Amino acid sequence: MFPFSYCNPTKIVFGNGTVTQTGAEVAALGLRHVLLVYGQSSIRRNGVYDAVTASLKAAGVAWTDYPGVSPNPLLSHAVAGAAQARAAGADGILAVGGGSVLDEAKAIALGARAPHAVWDYYEGRATLGPGEALPLAAVLTLPATGSEMNGGTVITHDETREKRAVIHPLLNPKTSVLDPETTLTVPPTYVAYSASDAISHTIESYLTRPPAFLPVQDGYAEGVVRAIMAATERILAAPGDLEARGAMMWAATLAWNFLGSCGVGPWSTPAHMLEHPLSGLHNVPHGAGLAVTGPAWMTWECRRRTDRVAAFARRMLDVSEADDAAAAAEGIARFRAWLKRIGNPVTLADCGLGDAQIPELARHAAILAQAWATGAEYTEETCAAILRLAR
Amino acid sequence: MFPFSYCNPTKIVFGNGTVTQTGAEVAALGLRHVLLVYGQSSIRRNGVYDAVTASLKAAGVAWTDYPGVSPNPLLSHAVAGAAQARAAGADGILAVGGGSVLDEAKAIALGARAPHAVWDYYEGRATLGPGEALPLAAVLTLPATGSEMNGGTVITHDETREKRAVIHPLLNPKTSVLDPETTLTVPPTYVAYSASDAISHTIESYLTRPPAFLPVQDGYAEGVVRAIMAATERILAAPGDLEARGAMMWAATLAWNFLGSCGVGPWSTPAHMLEHPLSGLHNVPHGAGLAVTGPAWMTWECRRRTDRVAAFARRMLDVSEADDAAAAAEGIARFRAWLKRIGNPVTLADCGLGDAQIPELARHAAILAQAWATGAEYTEETCAAILRLAR
Numbered sequence: 059m060f061p062f063s064y065c066n067p068t069k070i071v072f073g074n075g076t077v078t079q080t081g082a083e084v085a086a087l088g089l090r091h092v093l094l095v096y097g098q099s100s101i102r103r104n105g106v107y108d109a110v111t112a113s114l115k116a117a118g119v120a121w122t123d124y125p126g127v128s129p130n131p132l133l134s135h136a137v138a139g140a141a142q143a144r145a146a147g148a149d150g151i152l153a154v155g156g157g158s159v160l161d162e163a164k165a166i167a168l169g170a171r172a173p174h175a176v177w178d179y180y181e182g183r184a185t186l187g188p189g190e191a192l193p194l195a196a197v198l199t200l201p202a203t204g205s206e207m208n209g210g211t212v213i214t215h216d217e218t219r220e221k222r223a224v225i226h227p228l229l230n231p232k233t234s235v236l237d238p239e240t241t242l243t244v245p246p247t248y249v250a251y252s253a254s255d256a257i258s259h260t261i262e263s264y265l266t267r268p269p270a271f272l273p274v275q276d277g278y279a280e281g282v283v284r285a286i287m288a289a290t291e292r293i294l295a296a297p298g299d300l301e302a303r304g305a306m307m308w309a310a311t312l313a314w315n316f317l318g319s320c321g322v323g324p325w326s327t328p329a330h331m332l333e334h335p336l337s338g339l340h341n342v343p344h345g346a347g348l349a350v351t352g353p354a355w356m357t358w359e360c361r362r363r364t365d366r367v368a369a370f371a372r373r374m375l376d377v378s379e380a381d382d383a384a385a386a387a388e389g390i391a392r393f394r395a396w397l398k399r400i401g402n403p404v405t406l407a408d409c410g411l412g413d414a415q416i417p418e419l420a421r422h423a424a425i426l427a428q429a430w431a432t433g434a435e436y437t438e439e440t441c442a443a444i445l446r447l448a449r
Numbered sequence: 450m451f452p453f454s455y456c457n458p459t460k461i462v463f464g465n466g467t468v469t470q471t472g473a474e475v476a477a478l479g480l481r482h483v484l485l486v487y488g489q490s491s492i493r494r495n496g497v498y499d500a501v502t503a504s505l506k507a508a509g510v511a512w513t514d515y516p517g518v519s520p521n522p523l524l525s526h527a528v529a530g531a532a533q534a535r536a537a538g539a540d541g542i543l544a545v546g547g548g549s550v551l552d553e554a555k556a557i558a559l560g561a562r563a564p565h566a567v568w569d570y571y572e573g574r575a576t577l578g579p580g581e582a583l584p585l586a587a588v589l590t591l592p593a594t595g596s597e598m599n600g601g602t603v604i605t606h607d608e609t610r611e612k613r614a615v616i617h618p619l620l621n622p623k624t625s626v627l628d629p630e631t632t633l634t635v636p637p638t639y640v641a642y643s644a645s646d647a648i649s650h651t652i653e654s655y656l657t658r659p660p661a662f663l664p665v666q667d668g669y670a671e672g673v674v675r676a677i678m679a680a681t682e683r684i685l686a687a688p689g690d691l692e693a694r695g696a697m698m699w700a701a702t703l704a705w706n707f708l709g710s711c712g713v714g715p716w717s718t719p720a721h722m723l724e725h726p727l728s729g730l731h732n733v734p735h736g737a738g739l740a741v742t743g744p745a746w747m748t749w750e751c752r753r754r755t756d757r758v759a760a761f762a763r764r765m766l767d768v769s770e771a772d773d774a775a776a777a778a779e780g781i782a783r784f785r786a787w788l789k790r791i792g793n794p795v796t797l798a799d800c801g802l803g804d805a806q807i808p809e810l811a812r813h814a815a816i817l818a819q820a821w822a823t824g825a826e827y828t829e830e831t832c833a834a835i836l837r838l839a840r
Binding site: 060061062063064065066069070073238270271273276280282284292301302304305308312317320321 | 452455459460463467629663664668672676679693696700703711
């Protein structure tokens with residue numbers, strides 16, 4: 059095992075109907091007035107908005123609405139939200155939504171208190187100091203990103219369309235309410251995108267970590283991925299299956315609360331790196347984009363880490379081939395077929411993209427390779443070569 | 450999935466050599482003077498005491514020694530430790546040792562601040578209020594109990610020899626240093642006891658939870674148990690195998706940081722309940738006692754939860770029998786044989802106990818069944834019947 063330091067103080071309140079406890083949980087954090095951050099109209103339609111605001115009222119917590127978070131949330135909207143939080147005198151943020159809403163809520167929490175411009179933190183030109191973010195609580199309505207139990211946030215720059223990330227413990231939600239009932243209205247396409255995203259969070263460290271005896275981390279990843287696949291199958295077969303909705307919600311949280319990658323040593327996230335330009339430049343849903351870049355990247359990675367791709371194939375996809383290369387190839391084929399069967403695009407063409415877009419996508423991915431220290435091997439040429447495997 | 454609330458704010462600092470960071474971590478908690486709680490002479494012999502105190506000195510943290518914690522730590526020693534912490538003006542506790550030392554350190558942390566008598570909390574007659582325990586840091590030198598990342602503590606009453614537990618978030622260590630190098634001197638017998646204890650923590654909820662679709666929790670438990678078994682094999686084959694020591698350390702932490710049992714619904718710990726009288730009354734090492742009571746209890750439990758014991762057999766022990774009852778029986782036999790092969794006692798006779806002791810052991814276990822709400826079925830008669838399966 060490799061050295062690590064881990065602390066995850068987020069409190070999880072999980073269970074059917076727990077959305078009605080939101081107000082009490084927010085009040086227990088000592089908050090009196092929150093900026094209520096959400097997306098479009100879905101939480102108005104499915105009753106979550108009413109349940110949350112009723113619970114805030116009952117708990118004596120005031121709120122200021124801040125709707126309009128978009129998928130791939132924009133810097134400008136986050137900056138405006140921070141101004142609104144300050145103007146309203148909010149002492150905290152309450153995010154109600156999926157990964158995009160949580161990610162923007164974190165940017166708002168930071169923007170409302172931190173001394174530098176919001177984008178400076180995402181560009182790595184500034185670092186959060188103690189107390190430089192408003193406390194954040196969350197009600198998760200779309201499991202996928204793990205943002206509900208980590209300190210990560212991804213924001214898209216309006217003009218350059220670059221997606222950048224900040225990861226900081228101050229941005230961990232203090233409390234996250236996970237009520238599977240709120241996910242019953244998540245449509246099949248987004249169930250598929252979520253599965254793709256959550257699986258990617260787990261297998262990128264699984265596939266790229268250094269060779270070592272890491273049975274705890276391998277077992278954790280294998281358990282999470284198998285759980286996501288099993289839950290996804292059940293949800294798509296019966297969207298009202300609350301047990302499966304709950305399992306998916308918890309699996310996605312554990313997939314990216316950073317616990318599973320503790321001790322795995324250096325690892326990287328090339329599938330995410332290759333995906334961000336797809337969603338940033340072309341508004342492809344993030345999970346859908348990962349279903350395109352993931353298998354393509356694995357095919358490329360497979361030449362040097364045949365052992366790990368073969369382990370993925372055998373332990374997560376029940377491939378029984380004895381030969382590593384054959385097992386790895388079969389695993390990638392099965393994984394792509396599964397992603398497609400559940401409703402993801404799996405080629406650039408499926409997203410309406412092709413050779414014409416590859417150079418710009420590759421250029422942006424190569425910039426991220428630098429920013430994220432993904433590896434010097436991910437040059438513009440290499441990224442283009444990988445993307446061509448996704449045509 | 451079943452509802453739960455989970456928050457685990459313990460910071461883990463993991464890695465070879467991290468013991469030298471102890472002082473800096475303690476100082477970062479704002480502590481200026483700690484009661485240094487440890488056991489017998491082993492940390493003096495293996496250099497851990499010197500490394501810890503040198504790091505405290507370097508960080509400007511004063512300490513008062515409080516050695517002498519015994520296996521199955523005693524109430525009287527904890528109460529005296531709390532008095533010493535108060536007398537010394539300690540603003541925190543630093544535990545250096547295994548589960549016994551951590552458990553007693555928690556009792557001391559509580560005793561130094563809480564308004565009621567220490568045993569009142571263990572008997573359930575008093576409950577900790579906010580701030581009613583000194584902050585605690587820990588250096589773990591024997592992985593097994595998970596005490597380094599949970600709020601649990603077990604103490605033995607000097608006169609009655611009863612073992613009782615308190616579980617409270619105030620008793621979570623603020624920071625735990627996990628340095629695999631400190632475990633290199635753990636002898637093979639204690640490696641075996643540790644494996645038995647950590648596996649038991651994981652499989653008791655796995656075997657007794659209600660029937661439900663719980664792939665996340667099942668996968669987590671299966672990964673942890675397989676990791677413990679693989680790491681144990683490697684440590685016993687090569688005691689200097691640091692990779693395996695590290696894997697064992699992290700696996701034991703994850704086995705009982707309460708994350709794995711989130712959402713599994715009602716479950717109980719009958720093997721622990723049946724074991725506590727063995728260690729409380731007869732000073733059998735806790736993990737060794739579990740190797741005796743665990744398989745016996747499984748044999749009994751198997752009649753009503755054949756499905757779960759069969760799942761344990763297939764997914765953790767690679768049993769391939771198609772019939773559930775046959776798979777379960779084969780799994781229990783393999784598990785007992787494995788526990789024995791690595792160096793555990795697996796019968797009461799192996800511990801020098803027999804029919805003469807069963808009535809008193811059963812009486813104490815049945816009292817615990819009430820205290821822990823393990824289940825009304827665990828009467829004195831039933832406990833005796835299970836213990837007879839361990840002869």
